[in-house]
Amino acid sequence: MNTQKGKLWQRLRVGSQVLFIILFFFLLLKSGQAEISFLPFSGFFFYLDPLFLWVNICSGPLLHIFLLALIPFFLTLVFGRFFCGWICPFGALQQFFTWLGSRRKQSKIALSHKSLRWKYLLLIVLLVASLFATQWLGWLDPFSLLTRSSSVSLYPGLNFLAQHALQTGADSQTLAGKISKPLYDFSRQFLLTVKQRTFLQASAIGLIFIGLLLLNLYRRRFFCNYLCPLGALYGLLAKYSLFHLPLNQNCTSCGICANHCTYYGGPFKDYLKSECLVCLNCLNDCPFAAIDVRFGLPRAGQIPALAPQRRKILAAIGCGLAVAALPQIAVSKKMKGHPFIRPPGAVAEKDFLKKCVRCGACMQACPTNAIQPAVLQAGLEGLWTPIIIPVNGYCEYECYRCTQICPTHAIAKLTLAEKKQFKIGTAVINRSACYTYADGYNCAVCEEHCPVPGKAIKLREVEVNNFRGRVKMVKQVYVVPDLCIGCGICENVCPRTDAPAIAVKAEEEQRENPYG
């Protein structure tokens, strides 16, 4: 193969990466705006993920669309880790930052090749831990990680910056204003949200994301080489793949092929099929066209050994067991309920933790910014699972987007009519804070907003001693628990500035009640 061809392959690869990264962000952005019928399609990348197929098999019932994941699974046996090199959008971001890193002076501190085994151990830890009560793969799965980071941090952050930059410009009467005004109008229509979206742990999730990207400046494709559980799975398969890069007689043993190799190996020095991302940089780099692309059954001795040692595998299994067991012996497991509410349609908590992959797609789809990644509200094992924080956003009565977008059906598919009936909790009035009780004057903002037909919050005229000590007629608010669906708009609009005097609790939530 000559260098010309090598350049072509490299360009094709970059083109494919750009295409898929655009597709990914298009789907993500659309999932926040598009018609509801579009939402199931926005899970495209999730359905191509064999780890999610595994999650689905473990938690059942099988969703047939996840069988799509078998396509990249089997193609890997032919083409090696092409998915990592050509398709994965998170991989593409890693590649981009790696490229940025290649332009600066390389650090001399090198990780040994052994570090490439980290990801296999991590995969074992996560898989073992996920065999029990909670599903852990979503923490590190590249699609979960990228979707979550983008919806919670990247997109709202860019929204903030764009909003402020363009707004300031568009308001001024200067030439800059005239230029930025159409740009602002365009972004307002297609990109920006009217209200800035806010998230729990936006900074933490954002910093992890930025950190993972910056690590590429230190080691090429850091996440893909050392952490990615999906990469590890593909690595195990790619070891036996038909694709390989043999050297021909032109090779002068110069070692240039390692110059841009993602795992610091290359066809000459350390050819590891399990680590090769089929980026084909080496074809481009080789000045002598000494590298061939061949497909064929690997001969014995051709499969290089980069398997973790047995005792490390045992240690990883042990870690997995600990990760599985420790959260299950917390006192919270004995409580009758829990101090948080989940989105409508969320399956019973026990099953929810097995199904939810913490991807945050629901958070992106939620138009009112109600769905938030849990910090520790749902326990350590519930980190980044979706909960509703009504003070930040209420569950819109006319919306059922989250029930349509959840790729693993941790939030079950509901129709709009079903969702309107689905009780996610009950509003409880704090009478020592509510103006109509504590201070004795009219308010009723919660009653106004209550969307339930016939109102779950009602008014009754009562004679009270108000805060001036005078006897007055006041319209006191009260909740009818059987009508309340727990949407939380009452908590959202309560005008008290310290803390809302009405709040939705998981009391009577439908998902834990088999008779509901």
Add this chain to the structure above:
Amino acid sequence: MPMKRRTFVKNGLLFSGALTLPSLLPAQVKSSGPLVAQVQGESPYEITKRAVAEIGGMGKIIGRGDVVMIKPNIGWNRTVEQAACTNPEVLRALIELVFTAGAKKVMVMDNTCHKAEDCYQRSGIEAMAKKAGAEVRYCDENRLVAHDFKGEYLGKWPVFRDFLEVDKFVNVPILKHHGSAGLTIAMKNLFGILGGNRGKLHRDMGENIADLAGNFTNHLVLVDAYRVLMRNGPVGGRLSDVELRRTVIASTHIMHAEVAAVVLFGKDPRQMEFLQAAFSRKMGEIEMAKIPFKSLTI
């Protein structure tokens, strides 16, 4: 210098005489206020145009080159049939009239209760207003300014600049039931120009509404009562709570339009706290009989 007894008596007589003078001329008082026109008919578009024509036409209100803000109620993520937001057909008629009268620019916006994008879309107002040539704006919190309403209860409060920077303001509410205020019409509709923690204004709501309406100029008020939400307002949602009334009310006098709308709904204006508060501020008459009123069906 102390006032002479004679001057005091003379001034006192003159002053009390001047006060009693209007009551001696009841007929003149009645005809001096601007007319309230109530028009009933099949098409919300036609009755709107007719009602504006009845009170003297848009040309009297809008000048050539005016920048006009039309403020409907877009508060809720509800459809036209659910009658929680102003009828888009009514809005279309107004936008056309305002343009015909020579307005340079027409803007439509409201600070919504539900998520703005949802409300603008589902109410049908965004699409209709754009089609009619108006600029549809969202409330941008960066554009809030503290405005002093100088009322007894309502002083400084954040207002979206867009509402203050126009030549003419047209108030287009929908008539509907409201839990704490009783009814929400044009005066309560003005809450939509405010930002901040508006829920706080629900304490002494009637007084706040009157302060707001009394200290903000409405060049035209047109009450949409084509579909009326009779119960479970202001958000509503249940179609059985909606009655078809096929009526609009137009006036340049906000309180008088308000009184006529309360009567149309079937309530007593004197029972409405915000009208009592407006009456005590001498914003207008509270009795229907004292308001120049014209009702017709087309």
